[in-house]
Amino acid sequence: MSRRPLIGQRSWLRLPSARIALVILAVVIFLSVFGSALAPQNPLTINANALFQGPSAHHLLGTDYLGRDVLSRLMAGTRLSVLTAFEAVAIGLVLGAPLGVATVFLGKWFDFAVNRVSDALMTLPYIFFAVAVTAALGNGLVQAMSAVGILLAPGFFRVTRAATLEFASAQYVEAAELLGATKGHVIRVHVVRKVLPTIAVTTAMAAAGALLAVSFFTFLGIGVTPPAPTWGGVLSSDLDYLSQAPWAPFIPGALIAVTVGALNALADAFRDRIGPGALPLPDPVIKTHSTLTTSHPEAADVRQTAA
Amino acid sequence: MSGKPPPDEALHIQDLHITVHDGAAVAVRGITLTVGAGEIVGLVGESGSGKTLACRAALGVLPAGCAVSEGTISFGGQDVTDLSRRGWERLYGTAVGAVFQDPASYLNPNLTVGGQLAEVLRVKQRMARADAHRKTVELFAAVGLHDPERVFHQIPAELSGGMLQRVMIAIAISCDPRLLIADEATTALDVTIQAEIIELLKDLRDQRNLAVLFVSHDLALIRELCDRVVVFYAGEAVETGPVEEIIDRPRHPYTQALLRVASVGDFQRRELRVIPGQPPQMGEDVVGCRFAGRCPAAIDACRSGPIDLLRLGPGHQARCVRAGDPELEAAAEAELAAR
Amino acid sequence: MTAATTDPATTGPTQPPLLSLEGVDVVLGRGWRANHVLSEVDLKIWPGEIVGLVGETGSGKTTLARTVVGLIRPRKGRVTFHGAQISGLGRTARRRERRSGHVQLVFQDPLRSLDPDLTVAQIVGEGLKIRGGLDRAEIERRAASALAKVGLDPTLLHRTPGQISGGQRQRVSIARALAVDPELLFCDEPVSALDASNRNYILRLLGELRDNLGLPIVIISHDLSSLAGIADRVVVLYRGRIVEDGPVAQVFTAPRHPYTALLMASAPSVQHDRPLTVHQLRRTAADPAAPSAAGACVFAARCPFAVDACAVQPALEPVAEAGADRWSAACHRADEWQPLARERAAQAAR
Numbered sequence: 001m002s003r004r005p006l007i008g009q010r011s012w013l014r015l016p017s018a019r020i021a022l023v024i025l026a027v028v029i030f031l032s033v034f035g036s037a038l039a040p041q042n043p044l045t046i047n048a049n050a051l052f053q054g055p056s057a058h059h060l061l062g063t064d065y066l067g068r069d070v071l072s073r074l075m076a077g078t079r080l081s082v083l084t085a086f087e088a089v090a091i092g093l094v095l096g097a098p099l100g101v102a103t104v105f106l107g108k109w110f111d112f113a114v115n116r117v118s119d120a121l122m123t124l125p126y127i128f129f130a131v132a133v134t135a136a137l138g139n140g141l142v143q144a145m146s147a148v149g150i151l152l153a154p155g156f157f158r159v160t161r162a163a164t165l166e167f168a169s170a171q172y173v174e175a176a177e178l179l180g181a182t183k184g185h186v187i188r189v190h191v192v193r194k195v196l197p198t199i200a201v202t203t204a205m206a207a208a209g210a211l212l213a214v215s216f217f218t219f220l221g222i223g224v225t226p227p228a229p230t231w232g233g234v235l236s237s238d239l240d241y242l243s244q245a246p247w248a249p250f251i252p253g254a255l256i257a258v259t260v261g262a263l264n265a266l267a268d269a270f271r272d273r274i275g276p277g278a279l280p281l282p283d284p285v286i287k288t289h290s291t292l293t294t295s296h297p298e299a300a301d302v303r304q305t306a307a
Numbered sequence: 308m309s310g311k312p313p314p315d316e317a318l319h320i321q322d323l324h325i326t327v328h329d330g331a332a333v334a335v336r337g338i339t340l341t342v343g344a345g346e347i348v349g350l351v352g353e354s355g356s357g358k359t360l361a362c363r364a365a366l367g368v369l370p371a372g373c374a375v376s377e378g379t380i381s382f383g384g385q386d387v388t389d390l391s392r393r394g395w396e397r398l399y400g401t402a403v404g405a406v407f408q409d410p411a412s413y414l415n416p417n418l419t420v421g422g423q424l425a426e427v428l429r430v431k432q433r434m435a436r437a438d439a440h441r442k443t444v445e446l447f448a449a450v451g452l453h454d455p456e457r458v459f460h461q462i463p464a465e466l467s468g469g470m471l472q473r474v475m476i477a478i479a480i481s482c483d484p485r486l487l488i489a490d491e492a493t494t495a496l497d498v499t500i501q502a503e504i505i506e507l508l509k510d511l512r513d514q515r516n517l518a519v520l521f522v523s524h525d526l527a528l529i530r531e532l533c534d535r536v537v538v539f540y541a542g543e544a545v546e547t548g549p550v551e552e553i554i555d556r557p558r559h560p561y562t563q564a565l566l567r568v569a570s571v572g573d574f575q576r577r578e579l580r581v582i583p584g585q586p587p588q589m590g591e592d593v594v595g596c597r598f599a600g601r602c603p604a605a606i607d608a609c610r611s612g613p614i615d616l617l618r619l620g621p622g623h624q625a626r627c628v629r630a631g632d633p634e635l636e637a638a639a640e641a642e643l644a645a646r
Numbered sequence: 647m648t649a650a651t652t653d654p655a656t657t658g659p660t661q662p663p664l665l666s667l668e669g670v671d672v673v674l675g676r677g678w679r680a681n682h683v684l685s686e687v688d689l690k691i692w693p694g695e696i697v698g699l700v701g702e703t704g705s706g707k708t709t710l711a712r713t714v715v716g717l718i719r720p721r722k723g724r725v726t727f728h729g730a731q732i733s734g735l736g737r738t739a740r741r742r743e744r745r746s747g748h749v750q751l752v753f754q755d756p757l758r759s760l761d762p763d764l765t766v767a768q769i770v771g772e773g774l775k776i777r778g779g780l781d782r783a784e785i786e787r788r789a790a791s792a793l794a795k796v797g798l799d800p801t802l803l804h805r806t807p808g809q810i811s812g813g814q815r816q817r818v819s820i821a822r823a824l825a826v827d828p829e830l831l832f833c834d835e836p837v838s839a840l841d842a843s844n845r846n847y848i849l850r851l852l853g854e855l856r857d858n859l860g861l862p863i864v865i866i867s868h869d870l871s872s873l874a875g876i877a878d879r880v881v882v883l884y885r886g887r888i889v890e891d892g893p894v895a896q897v898f899t900a901p902r903h904p905y906t907a908l909l910m911a912s913a914p915s916v917q918h919d920r921p922l923t924v925h926q927l928r929r930t931a932a933d934p935a936a937p938s939a940a941g942a943c944v945f946a947a948r949c950p951f952a953v954d955a956c957a958v959q960p961a962l963e964p965v966a967e968a969g970a971d972r973w974s975a976a977c978h979r980a981d982e983w984q985p986l987a988r989e990r991a992a993q994a995a996r
Binding site: 570577 | 874
């Protein structure tokens with residue numbers, strides 16, 4: 001039997017916003033892997049003679065308050081910022097999405113319990129929770145972002161659960177049950193591929209939020225061990241020395257904004273093209289004239305019958 | 308057309324052509340029909356045959372991309388072919404009313420049905436609230452709803468499909484239009500309710516001299532209700548005439564095929580017939596008769612050029628070169644007798 | 647109140663029935679919302695017959711089908727298949743019963759009952775895949791064979807429901823049920839959304855399945871005329887009760903229950919005359935008030951022939967008619983109302 005790709009619709013790639021977003025994100029991801037190696041200078045090298053320099057041939061984006069090359073710091077800082085943001089998203093996804101599917105199929109007490117836990121988590125403000133976790137587990141960005149990840153999980157959970165509910169009550173699921181299907185079969189064959197688009201949209205939005213959270217934490221100094229460069233950290237120190245270098249904060253600020261914007265654009269593209277509501281068949285609940293069909297015995301039919 | 312039309316003519320469509328896909332294809336060609344006051348005219352054909360598009364044109368609600376490319380539509384002499392939105396709004400309810408297939412989807416589920424009809428009266432006829440309430444109850448009674456005062460205060464979810472369709476009919480006739488268009492209005496209803504609605508339409512015709520354009524895919528239903536019928540196939544009218552005559556002596560092979568598959572109604576065990584083949588795609592250009600590909604009686608002349616309507620008797624026309632052919636007639640009669 | 651069932655020992659073939667519903671009551675909802683959707687339903691289906699199950703919206707016909715396949719649990723009574731009980735099973739037993747493919751249900755709307763993301767091959771072969779024990783190639787081969795049984799070409803195997811026409815979707819839905827070699831098929835309104843030509847095509851197809859495979863089929867419909875061509879037996883449901891159950895030829899010639907006659911009279915036809923018109927079978931204001939207390943005949947409020955005796959719900963009694971086997975009707979006046987109907991005005995007073 002032929003397998004069709006799971007998120008197989010190519011139409012979202014046609015959106016120019018999605019293409020631009022993909023390019024931006026590809027660059028960011030590339031930098032998070034190779035950024036340190038490709039940085040033109042050592043991001044940690046202090047040069048007291050070259051403080052607050054503007055862009056030049058030697059320092060393409062100028063230097064900071066310690067004479068360090070800004071471009072190199074940002075390139076090297078990509079890894080920490082981006083990877084921890086993705087770590088948070090991954091934690092949220094792995095915790096939230098499978099539970100979202102499971103609660104629909106595992107009975108109402110399980111559903112009730114998980115929902116209450118999710119509700120409780122959603123009441124926690126993420127900054128305080130992150131600070132509390134770093135206080136308990138040690139001051140590291142990884143720990144802080146894990147906290148963010150846990151708080152992202154309810155969002156994944158609710159969205160996945162809503163999408164699953166919609167499909168779990170479909171008549172083709174009932175038809176499968178009549179053939180003796182187990183819940184596992186129903187989930188595997190019918191439900192998973194239909195909730196993936198919803199999960200994709202949520203993932204993109206969560207990534208944008210997580211990246212903002214990372215920037216905010218590093219800006220505040222949570223989980224940061226200087227002198228390791230991070231986007232938020234660069235932004236924070238730039239703001240401290242605004243009078244000496246008023247152009248400086250725009251650079252890391254723009255970097256954050258563009259990346260977050262790209263993630264949001266991707267989420268929008270997913271939502272418009274492959275999210276629920278973009279399904280090819282008409283809404284079966286709405287009765288239209290097309291319920292009357294006059295398809296006749298056609299060429300594809302084996303038997304032709306004569307009136 | 309010049310000169311005044313007959314005073315009791317509710318709808319006249321002359322040589323209507325409708326294009327779809329922004330003019331790329333012609334979906335309806337050359338439809339001419341008239342509905343007089345107190346007449347019930349049926350449009351019968353498969354879905355895709357163009358009958359619904361023709362109705363929508365007559366209501367000014369063609370879907371996006373569709374347009375009337377040729378021909379005219381007029382209500383009692385007033386040409387509405389190129390009417391503006393404003394113009395149509397003045398006509399809705401007062402010149403023409405319409406009911407469609409799924410009544411529940413045309414009603415606000417959160418408001419009482421009485422309130423929805425009363426609103427129409429207040430807006431279109433500027434009635435005071437109390438008068439509108441009274442008239443609504445009267446209309447509900449006129450369409451056969453039991454205990455209309457109680458029904459006034461019910462929401463759509465509390466009413467059955469048949470009752471909802473009666474409400475829709477009440478709304479459609481509330482401002483005394485001369486013409487009612489019913490597009491597959493009974494298709495979704497149970498057979499007993501369908502029979503009641505058909506009778507209701509006949510009663511309304513008798514009491515109000517209402518002209519009705521009734522669209523259906525079911526020839527048996529058309530026979531029960533209509534005075535005259537226009538048979539649609541692939542966007543054209545292939546046969547028109549008085550319903551009894553068309554049922555007793557169908558002249559176009561497609562009408563004959565429709566009769567073969569229609570419910571005879573005597574519930575005898577008989578062979579179930581089908582119409583083999585497929586109609587041409589919407590807008591497809593076919594040289595000659597558009598039914599020739601599926602017609603058991605097609606000859607070369609059928610495929611050579613456009614086929615005109617052949618006049619077969621008073622008010623009876625068929626778009627078939629062999630319509631008057633005695634051989635074909637004899638074969639058709641023999642077949643009917645054998646059933 | 648007990649319903650007398652027709653005794654197969656004295657009438658009809660001596661085979662035991664394939665499917666049997668005995669005293670089935672189905673109630674949906676709870677407390678004051680409780681809706682008695684089916685009451686005291688006794689129904690037997692024998693091999694090789696096509697049974698038309700007819701009733702209006704709300705008559706309980708879809709509920710009956712869903713109860714037979716175990717989607718609904720009856721509050722009273724039981725459903726047996728080959729004598730073994732199949733209603734009220736626990737989850738594992740029910741799943742095993744369904745995998746055995748004894749009874750299959752074809753849903754009404756193929757747009758909703760076919761997964762739009764799967765190919766026809768995956769849809770039709772799903773039952774076999776669930777059953778297990780067959781490799782992919784074999785499943786696809788059997789899916790093609792099921793498609794052939796409904797007159798569809800194997801080229802459809804790799805298309806999705808959105809890429810085929812409505813009539814073909816309906817046939818794919820039937821093929822899916824056939825792929826597991828069921829012994830009994832329930833089809834819920836298989837032709838209600840189709841025009842006359844397609845309707846006849848599908849009905850003919852079902853008739854051929856009965857003729858070629860000996861497959862008994864229950865066709866649920868709200869329209870009698872669709873069944874007239876191929877059904878052997880007709881069962882008429884009204885508000886959750888069987889009011890008539892008998893051989894098609896005889897029931898359609900002289901129905902014993904006024905509701906059956908009303909259904910027949912309501913059906914549009916191209917023929918000119920009818921034995922009885924709807925006006926003769928509908929209650930008018932001139933008729934005496936019908937008994938309406940709880941426990942009265944479900945049809946009394948609509949019946950022009952109701953008398954005091956109709957304050958008690960009639961049981962399904964065998965009809966006394968020469969040459970008619972297994973024909974029963976639930977009406978106190980089953981043999982009396984016909985001349986009264988003929989006397990009534992054939993047209994409504996205007």
